Amino acid sequence: MRVIRSAGAFVMSRAYDLIIVGAGIVGAACAAECAQAGLHVLVVDHGPIGGGTTGAGMGHLVVMDDSEAQFALTAYSVALWKQHQLPAQLEYDPCGTLWLAADEQELAEVHRKQKYYSDRGVKTEVLDERSVHQAEPNLRPGMAGGLVGAEDSVLYPPAAARYLMDRASAAGAEFRQGVAVTQLKPEGGVVLADGTQIPAQRVVNAIGPWSPALCPGLPVRKRKGHLLITDRYPGFVNHQIIELGYLKSAHSAGKDSVAFNIQPRKNGQMLIGSSRQFEAEDTHVEQNILDRMLKRALEYLPALGQLSSIRAWTGHRAATPDKLPIIGPSIDNNHIWLATGHEGLGITTSLGTARILTDLLLGRPTQIPSAPYAPSRFANS
């Protein structure tokens, strides 16, 4: 028990089982899951809920197939999202993903992906040139084909983080905003910027791209991304549309890459992405990157040139060397846990991450193997 002074009276308060640093979508999801499992949870953030990378992201909930471990976590998480009755402010839209093949080489990738997904029970549909045009009449004619990922959807990430934090609060979690953590204590607990210490059994580092600041040596690098939002044009596109060349961009270890990716929002706006840059820690919008993104988008959707965009911004993804998140106890200290490194998939994988973290904390079996995401995989690097 802790004793805290409140308005002249002494109040007995239960000590925290867990302090989660970071109220992005990952921290919020972990808070909801842990509090619902009966843990006494405190979440701290120096900014608002969802004000970090979460507020800069695109909100595409997508089953991905880059590796078996990535597939397992994204499929698990998309299934968990489907168990929620999401309120209207999350702007959930089960629009599906249209992976676009511009040529024969990319069409071969359509068939490979289709087999991969269908072997694992994920619904997809192969489209030929004509059906791509019917599905998305504003695309330039002559696409080789496409693949619709029917289980994918989109939502509005900051509202999703607030929704999860509300669930955490309803289950008894506390949240302190405007609180910067400067240190994670080896025996559990945190030190705040004003020197205050808050004890806890365990602490979770969920501060995404900033996570190495509290766990030096953690192999997480900032990967900058740009997004652009248009004015309202309902029905201009009907799916989240992504060029298959996007996968080359996401995999590229080089400094800069750009790929065509567009998302319809429920209000008729469209988010246009996206870029990936290492060695770009600043947050300013770079005109040359926006120009490259727009040029790429116009190659696929020439009529975009008639529309107005209203704002551009950037965010930093938390990239790891093997493109998988880091979930579980840190290598050498069971009081310090990690839920970070979600790169471009943290909105999708927040729920799977939270479920795995909670199962591990409580010593329960995990529903999917947790070893691919364990911090210990970097023990010798």
Ligand SMILES: Cc1cc2nc3c(=O)[nH]c(=O)nc-3n(C[C@H](O)[C@H](O)[C@H](O)COP(=O)(O)OP(=O)(O)OC[C@H]3O[C@@H](n4cnc5c(N)ncnc54)[C@H](O)[C@@H]3O)c2cc1C
């Ligand atoms: C351009 C772009 C597009 C994306 N599109 C998608 C997409 O379509 N689908 C998808 O699944 N993912 C997408 N992502 C990735 C997704 O946004 C992230 O993986 C996810 O938001 C990470 O959430 P997080 O909670 O780990 O981190 P964050 O949201 O960054 O939260 C970390 C929190 O920690 C706080 N913090 C930092 N330091 C401290 C400190 N010392 N003390 C206290 N608090 C601190 C910050 O204020 C912040 O609120 C995209 C990312 C980008 C950049």
